[in-house]
Structures are given as structure tokens and as C-alpha cells.
Amino acid sequence: MNDTTTSSANANANADAKQQRGIQSLDSTGDLLTALAAAGKPLSLRDLAAAADMPPAKAFPHLVSLQKIGLLSRDASGCFEAGPLALELGLIGLQRLSPAREAEPEIVDLAVSTGMSVAMAVLGPLGPTVVRLEESARPLHVSLRVGTVMSLVNTAIGRVFAAHVADDVRQGLLTQDSLRLAGAERAEMFASPSDAKATKLAPPYADRLAQIREQGVDTALNKPIPGIHTLAAPVFDHTGSIVLVIALMGTAGSFDSDTHGGAAKTLLAATQRLSRRCGYVAVAA
Incomplete structure (x- = not known):
């Protein structure tokens, strides 16, 4: 390889490295958007800046620019919230979303990291139905199959x-549980099994659902x-x-x-990541 070729290759490598560094100011803008999404509600300048761990004076120019392009807007009290462009982008993402497809890599990772078998179920017309089963390195000899x-x-x-x-959905499904x-x-x-129209759940079962x-x-x-x-999470x-259960x-x-x-912590971490990718925002009480 001659000197000219070597110099050209080095120049291209340096150019690629520079392109991958990104724009630092946009990283700060992303921190503000992430903090607002995590809050799940409109935030004042002070609260949003604090949530993004930056001074209000630094946050404000970013927020002004985000308003100009429509990613943010301000409500009547002056708090920042999602703007029209953010809503349009969110709708595009939701239209293309497939929870089962999003779950696929998580299921494989869970099987590898835990050494356990992993099942995914959806709520089908006949009830909770297994639609994916990833066997562990040591497969379980069980009757559970896709379609169960x-x-x-x-x-x-x-x-x-x-x-x-x-x-009402639970009530309809329970009538065919046998x-x-x-x-x-x-x-x-x-609680009153002899009553054909019974709707009150038996106390042990109701308590179990509340615990879940x-x-x-x-x-x-x-x-x-x-x-x-088995451990299962939504x-x-x-x-x-609820769209899926992973077990x-x-x-x-x-x-x-x-x-x-x-x-359980590993499973919950995976299901919470999936829920977030499906647009779910858990707001603290």
C-alpha cells in the first residue's frame, strides 16, 4: 500500500469517527426529552431542568428550540409537555409496533442469562395462549406447547x-376456565358458586390478584x-x-x-423494558 492510499484510508477513518461522535448539545436536549417522558406529566422549567440534572439557564435555550420545531409545547400554566410533532412521531411508532416482535430478543436473552425456559403468552379468543416457547440449554420435559x-x-x-x-373481560373468561x-x-x-350469575370473586382468588x-x-x-x-410478569x-405475559x-x-x-428481578427488568418500548409510562403515585 502506497503513502497516498494510506493517507486516504486514515482520512476516511477519522471522518467516520467524527461522524459517530454526534453533537454534544443534542445529547443535552435528549436528556431533557428523556426526563419529561419519564415524568409522564407536564413539568415546569425548574422541575424539568432538575430532572435532567442541569441548571435552568442551560436547559431553557434547548426547550425554546424544541418548542419552535414542535417537539414540545407549553400548557396554560407554562409547563412543558409533548408538542404536535412529538405526538405525530409517537403515532407513527405505535402504528409500526408489534409487541410480540419486540419481545423476541428479550425472550432469547432471558433464556441465555437465566438458564431457564421462557414462555410468552397473549390473550387469545380462548384465553391466555402460549405463542412462543424458548427452551433452556436443558429442556424441560413438560406438556406445555405453543397453542396451550x-x-x-x-x-x-x-x-x-x-x-x-x-x-367484564375476566368474568367472561372465567366461565370457561375448566x-x-x-x-x-x-x-x-x-364467592357464590351456586349462583349462575355470580360476579364476586372468591376471597383467596381476589386476594391473589390484588397481590399480583x-x-x-x-x-x-x-x-x-x-x-x-414458574414466574410470570406482564x-x-x-x-x-396488558398485551403480553412473559414467564x-x-x-x-x-x-x-x-x-x-x-x-424475578431479571424478569421484571425485561418486561419493564418491553412495556416502555410499547409506549407504557409508569407514573409514580
Whole structure:
């Protein structure tokens, strides 16, 4: 290689490096947008600057520019919120979004990082239905297959759906639970099982659903398959509706089934990332 060719190659490499560095001021602008999105509500200049960890005097010029191009606007009280361009971009993203497709890499990563099998379920016309199953390095010999419909009462996947769907949806699904994997009889579901129009849930079941909503995860020990433990957690979309449930499954002797343990934290981190990519914003009370 001659000197001219070498110089040209070095120049191209330097040019590529410069192009990848980005614009530092835009990084600061991105910090402000990220802080506003995380808040999930309009913020004043002072609060938004504090959330982005920068002085208000530095934040203000960025916010003015964001207003000019329509990414931000200000409400009647002067707080900053998403502008018309931000809403248009968000709608484009939501139209192209496929929660199941977004979940695919997370499922594979979970199987590799935990050494467990991973299942994904959606709410189909027959109930919570497994649509993806990633086997661990040591596959579990279980009857669970793609297409299996899970009980809303006696499986972790089903209970997570039951905890987050609307009451009327849950009511309709429960009437056919006995037909699903590990399905429940009426006495397990309702406080007055003899009443054909019973709507009040049996206290143990109602308490379990409330616990799932509080903890964000559910566990099933040796059920519905003896020797197999399961942890399941929800994925939400931009409306706050549940769209998927992801579950970890492993043998009882090698499974951390604690809902506050390492496996549960890893699962929740994955489902929370997925929920965020689906447009869900969790706002602290």
C-alpha cells in the first residue's frame, strides 16, 4: 500500500469517527426529552431542568428550540409537555409496533442469562395462549406447547392476565376456565358458586390478584406441572393495557421462586423494558 492510499484510508477513518461522535448539545436536549417522558406529566422549567440534572439557564435555550420545531409545547400554566410533532412521531411508532416482535430478543436473552425456559403468552379468543416457547440449554420435559391455553386461576401466566384485564373481560373468561390447562371449577373462582350469575370473586382468588397487581409478578410452585416452578410478569402498551405475559420456568431444585429474588428481578427488568418500548409510562403515585 502506497503513502497516498494510506493517507486516504486514515482520512476516511477519522471522518467516520467524527461522524459517530454526534453533537454534544443534542445529547443535552435528549436528556431533557428523556426526563419529561419519564415524568409522564407536564413539568415546569425548574422541575424539568432538575430532572435532567442541569441548571435552568442551560436547559431553557434547548426547550425554546424544541418548542419552535414542535417537539414540545407549553400548557396554560407554562409547563412543558409533548408538542404536535412529538405526538405525530409517537403515532407513527405505535402504528409500526408489534409487541410480540419486540419481545423476541428479550425472550432469547432471558433464556441465555437465566438458564431457564421462557414462555410468552397473549390473550387469545380462548384465553391466555402460549405463542412462543424458548427452551433452556436443558429442556424441560413438560406438556406445555405453543397453542396451550392456560387457566386464569391455577397458572401464573393466567393469573397475571386475570389481575390486569377489565372486570367484564375476566368474568367472561372465567366461565370457561375448566376447559383450559389446569382449569378451575366454579367453586375455586366465585364467592357464590351456586349462583349462575355470580360476579364476586372468591376471597383467596381476589386476594391473589390484588397481590399480583402490587408485586408485578406471580409465581406457581409445582403447578400445574409437578416439579416445575414458574414466574410470570406482564407487559403493558401505551394505553396501560396488558398485551403480553412473559414467564420463566425451571425445575424446582434449581429455581429461585422468590418474587423478590434474582430471577424475578431479571424478569421484571425485561418486561419493564418491553412495556416502555410499547409506549407504557409508569407514573409514580
